[in-house]
Amino acid sequence: MRKVEAGPFNRDILMKSVWSTMGLMVVLVFSAWTSESPPASNLLLQYCSDFRQIQMDVRDCAITPDSAARAFKQNIDNIRKVFGEDSCNNGAGYVYPVKGYRPKESIGGRGRGYRPDGFDLFDMDVQGSHPAHDLFIRDKNKDGLDDYTQQPADILAFSSGMVLACEKNWTVDSDRRGGNWIWIYDPCLNGVFYYAHNRKVVVDPGQWVEAGEKIAEMGRSGFNANKHRSPTHLHFMYLQIDAYGQPQPGNTYDWLLEARPVD
Numbered sequence: 001m002r003k004v005e006a007g008p009f010n011r012d013i014l015m016k017s018v019w020s021t022m023g024l025m026v027v028l029v030f031s032a033w034t035s036e037s038p039p040a041s042n043l044l045l046q047y048c049s050d051f052r053q054i055q056m057d058v059r060d061c062a063i064t065p066d067s068a069a070r071a072f073k074q075n076i077d078n079i080r081k082v083f084g085e086d087s088c089n090n091g092a093g094y095v096y097p098v099k100g101y102r103p104k105e106s107i108g109g110r111g112r113g114y115r116p117d118g119f120d121l122f123d124m125d126v127q128g129s130h131p132a133h134d135l136f137i138r139d140k141n142k143d144g145l146d147d148y149t150q151q152p153a154d155i156l157a158f159s160s161g162m163v164l165a166c167e168k169n170w171t172v173d174s175d176r177r178g179g180n181w182i183w184i185y186d187p188c189l190n191g192v193f194y195y196a197h198n199r200k201v202v203v204d205p206g207q208w209v210e211a212g213e214k215i216a217e218m219g220r221s222g223f224n225a226n227k228h229r230s231p232t233h234l235h236f237m238y239l240q241i242d243a244y245g246q247p248q249p250g251n252t253y254d255w256l257l258e259a260r261p262v263d
């Protein structure tokens with residue numbers, strides 16, 4: 001039997017493995033470079049899931065307002081720990097959340113739609129407040145499409161932050177009022193934004209979004225928003241986390257006026 005020459009054979013194997021290792025590294029570096037954000041950690045996804053569960057329990061009256069408030073504080077404390085002070089980067093400023101519109105032509109009632117009195121995120125019995133601004137588009141026939149473009153209006157992230165929770169599966173026979181909604185945590189402000197009545201949500205929990213990034217398309221989802229009397233709009237709410245870890249309505253009117261419109 002002929003003996004395989006050890007020298008060239010080993011060098012061949014060695015070179016092959018060197019090349020394949022280098023190839024793998026190139027692939028890894030390239031994939032890390034092309035993916036916009038790293039996958040959310042399991043811990044973060046758990047916190048997102050906890051956030052959603054608290055909202056669901058409140059909605060279903062499966063938890064008392066006091067217990068919900070305590071759970072919310074713990075949940076936000078957990079999330080806050082993930083983001084250090086360094087993650088505060090709002091240099092790009094705020095972006096008007098309805099693409100193709102200017103604040104003044106789009107904010108309902110020149111800002112008078114904001115009525116925070118009596119609002120309690122954890123108490124379903126408290127009704128009548130509207131700690132939000134409704135942002136409208138031109139849609140006379142109320143088909144959910146912009147009358148000029150015949151397309152849905154894109155909803156853009158007002159500020160950078162992490163998607164905490166979203167609903168994508170609202171149906172017309174549902175009595176849920178928010179429809180297809182999104183909650184986003186802004187670690188810079190230590191507050192949460194809520195975008196409701198969307199036709200389509202294009203983000204997922206744990207995902208980081210930059211200010212101005214498309215997160216949804218405006219729609220008419222939600223029990224009242226879907227009724228013909230309701231003009232097509234985005235329900236835009238901001239809740240500031242206070243010193244006790246509790247969500248307090250914040251009036252975003254001035255921020256919206258100063259926000260950068262995107263055409």
Ligand SMILES: [Zn+2]
Pocket residue numbers: 130132133134234235236
């Ligand atoms: Zn509203």
